[in-house]
Amino acid sequence: MNSSAPRPPAAAGSRAGMKKELPEHFRSYKHVWVFIEFEQGEIHPVSLELLGEGRKLADRLQVELAGVLLGGCGAALTGAAGICHSYGADVVYVAAHPVLADYRNEPYTRVMTDLVRKFEPEIMLLGATVLGRDLAGSVATTLQTGLTADCTELAIDDERSLAATRPTFGGSLLCTIHTLNFRPQMATVRPRVMPLPAPDTSRTGRIIEYQAELEESDIVTKVIDFLADRNSESSQLAFADVVVAGGLGLRSAENISLVQDLAHVLGGDWGGSRPLVQKGWIPSDRQIGQTGKTIRPRLYIAAGISGAIQHRVGVEGSDLIVAINTDPNAPIFEFAHLGVVGDATVLLPALTEAFRSRLAVNRLAG
């Protein structure tokens, strides 16, 4: 009776197995859609990551990839549509309407469901952001279709069905979920889980404008203010090229500064494992892992972190993982690329010094 915990895999001939036939009225559903998150005049990077992923799915299915853009200002949306084209979209559906200027669940749900009913996509991907999670559940419920949250892998199986793999039970297991006889097949993916594709600015595509019929007076919820985060010092964690993080092996709150110092010298950002948040040593927006931030830096240095699966899933996309741990049997050495068996409180300052002089020396030489 779990809302989302894994159920036993469907055996052939079981009730779930019988769901295979796609009902007639869904057979016309075609093409892969990505909901493009567009706020404060900017496309959320997760949407571009999803265009990269959607492109692969569309190619495999030999269908088109479409971006769906909602917003208040037509000109800004047209500009954003061009970016979608360069990231792989063949088509961009654009719904410009003053009511859509700020995200609100009600009008966004209405326009998204109307678009789906009219243009019939077979797959719809959204970012598992605050906005995406708020929207995806409403849209899927309205359309009465399947939605798989926080996927880490998307593929098309031999029956043209979307195989959406996600961690479950705190990351201890993965499960692959299908929506066999409903359309569209919906999935969300967290930021930084998929790589950002390289844009091709010479790519072009079509824009299909959609005239949404909305009245502000019909919308119950009003946005009366928006308090933008002051370029919050941590907001870059998910996008930093270099991340240094500490775990319980740091032993005290004071030693967080060792992590910060190294991150600073490397021009990167810093974070920590969940217990540090629970102890109040670091703020919660610095938590790295399944229930914190997913990171994809070029270099990740983990100091005094054991490498529990919930941490692992948040860092595995890093290009190079370096672990410092006193325990040679710590699980982190199973997925780190480079390891040092040793005391982080000693090695972090040594690394900071060594990096500082190396980068400074090279600067003089260069």
Place this chain on the structure above:
Amino acid sequence: MRIFVCIKQVPDSAQIRVHPVTNTIMRQGVPTIINPYDLFGLEEALRLRDRFGGEVTVMTMGPPMASDSLRKALTYGADRAVLLTDRFFAGSDTLATSYALANLIQKASENWGQPDIVFCGKQTIDGDTAQVGPGIARRLGLTQLTYVSSIDEIDPSHGTITVRRRADHGVQVLQSRLPAMITMMEGSNEIRRGRIEDALRAASAEVVQWNAAAAGITDLGHCGLRGSPTVVKKVFAPPSREEKATLVGEGAANPAAVANDLITQIFARQPVLEGDLMHAAARH
């Protein structure tokens, strides 16, 4: 105010073990808890009741033993607890779960009156989907207010509410209308320590128990495995990487030597990074 709080009993996942051979969850002996995210809604509900009067009803869909969590919620001070339990609900995905819970809420409304607010957890720690709350809101036509960090103003008599909602780049201040489905951000409050009287009352209180029929659910096609559009085809352990970490600095004389070895190795594997870091350092 009349407030409903949806909770879920979840395994204390810190203690979950996966069977190494069969890849099944070993639930035996794993203690259960109220999904931690639900407690922020429960506390907010109790505060509103303390301020405006009224009652707080906690509810869940789950196996019979989920009544433990409901009883726990009573010890915090909830006034009434309802459990929806039936084998027809087994295997529900989020869509089927929101169907069952929406029906449960409707039935509870017939018995005790329409709620002003339905609180749901932002997400659960076992499923982690954040889909059930929005699903319920949609089915019942409730105003959907997710990721709420504080309720700034509420006027039950006029049915108006102003909340702060955590968005990706800042905080939205939203003015809206009741009835609403609200999910609270973690850290927005802290669950109280229940009073002795509540603990005593909870021990002997009746947990109202309904099966599908009692909750007025006649269309079982929307329930459980049958009512779930998603199908779990495969459950497996994350693949382990073949190669383990290359250990650096073994036998080095001092930490500085280890650090230098490590840096050499890092840049050997990420040659472009060195130049980029230098450019960045030069710009500082």
